[in-house]
Amino acid sequence: MDVKERIKELTEILTKYDYHYHVLDEPLVDDATYDSLLAELKKLEKENPGLVLAHSPTKRVGGKVLAGFKAVQHGTPMLSLGNAFNSSDLEDFAIRAKKKTSQPLTYVAELKIDGLAVTLTYENGMLVRGATRGDGQTGEDITENLKKIKSIPLKLTQPVNIEVRGEVYMPKLAFDKLNEQRKQEEKPQFANPRNAAAGTLRQLDTSIVAKRNLSIFFYSIANSDEFGSTHSENLSALKELGFRVNPNYKKLSSIEEVYAYCNDWQQKRENLPYEIDGVVIKIDSLSIQRELGYTAKSPRWAIAYKFPAQRSFSKLLDVTFTV
Numbered sequence: 001m002d003v004k005e006r007i008k009e010l011t012e013i014l015t016k017y018d019y020h021y022h023v024l025d026e027p028l029v030d031d032a033t034y035d036s037l038l039a040e041l042k043k044l045e046k047e048n049p050g051l052v053l054a055h056s057p058t059k060r061v062g063g064k065v066l067a068g069f070k071a072v073q074h075g076t077p078m079l080s081l082g083n084a085f086n087s088s089d090l091e092d093f094a095i096r097a098k099k100k101t102s103q104p105l106t107y108v109a110e111l112k113i114d115g116l117a118v119t120l121t122y123e124n125g126m127l128v129r130g131a132t133r134g135d136g137q138t139g140e141d142i143t144e145n146l147k148k149i150k151s152i153p154l155k156l157t158q159p160v161n162i163e164v165r166g167e168v169y170m171p172k173l174a175f176d177k178l179n180e181q182r183k184q185e186e187k188p189q190f191a192n193p194r195n196a197a198a199g200t201l202r203q204l205d206t207s208i209v210a211k212r213n214l215s216i217f218f219y220s221i222a223n224s225d226e227f228g229s230t231h232s233e234n235l236s237a238l239k240e241l242g243f244r245v246n247p248n249y250k251k252l253s254s255i256e257e258v259y260a261y262c263n264d265w266q267q268k269r270e271n272l273p274y275e276i277d278g279v280v281i282k283i284d285s286l287s288i289q290r291e292l293g294y295t296a297k298s299p300r301w302a303i304a305y306k307f308p309a310q311r312s313f314s315k316l317l318d319v320t321f322t323v
């Protein structure tokens with residue numbers, strides 16, 4: 001096989017291994033096997049720089065220092081969410097929605113990942129741009145940093161044009177290890193995983209992002225009417241395209257079931273390897289979503305059920321001793 005074919009073969013093999021490890025959380029090979037293939041690819045790419053592929057896994061490590069981040073206008077605005085704090089807020093949400101449509105409502109409940117929202121644009125299945133939410137209209141181009149997050153695909157399974165939204169987060173374990181390391185280096189600690197993730201994505205040195213173990217869950221297709229007729233079909237389409245989707249979403253057929261899901265996860269949240277600050281509830285049918293439309297800043301067909309702030313043990317101690 002000639003060197004061009006070997007580079008292509010190694011790129012595809014390592015991309016598949018990355019997908020299984022970082023998106024499916026189901027590793028196919030041990031680290032030694034992975035590392036020796038990556039070393040071979042790095043060597044061949046160094047000897048043949050003109051043959052490096054755009055989605056090469058070698059782009060995930062190392063990095064460069066950027067001069068700054070460009071402003072990006074979002075093609076589709078990144079909206080905010082109305083909040084619900086109790087069952088009657090959820091009832092009101094359902095009643096308002098029922099007033100606007102005669103069809104029966106099916107909901108999708110998703111864990112609300114406590115990270116920061118980003119938008120990613122793919123052309124012919126290749127990642128071309130990634131940006132922060134910013135004020136919803138204008139964000140910052142952080143493409144180079146997002147390419148270092150191994151659960152963000154550089155190339156999709158189909159050559160589609162799509163814009164997707166997801167929440168970048170730092171797993172609890174990575175957060176604890178980072179703060180431990182910063183304590184050793186006498187650097188200020190991060191208050192919570194969301195701040196740690198936001199601070200990491202603001203780094204101009206992209207090699208820092210590669211070392212910080214950020215991850216992402218995708219939750220929306222921005223140009224959505226081209227894919228499915230329901231939100232849950234869009235989540236399946238995202239998975240088929242190679243995007244990491246949180247597995248705990250559920251289709252529910254009454255607001256009572258939604259409230260039960262919220263209570264269930266309010267109890268179970270500390271067992272999760274990442275922080276959540278609530279549940280996002282969406283009406284499943286895209287045609288009903290279109291009927292309901294938007295207020296000035298958020299959809300009428302979705303709402304965020306917020307959990308009460310979780311008291312960490314150290315905060316609990318403070319409260320106890322100062323009382």
Ligand SMILES: CC(C)(C)c1nc(N2CCN(c3ncccn3)CC2)c2cc(C(N)=O)c(N)nc2n1
Pocket residue numbers: 078079080081110111112113114115117133167219220280282299302
């Ligand atoms: C597509 C819609 C608008 C319905 C939507 N919007 C979301 N968000 C908007 C508000 N966002 C926001 N961020 C900062 C300031 C104000 N709003 C942060 C993302 C969602 C966030 C999550 C999540 N975190 O897990 C999720 N599973 N689904 C979402 N769905």
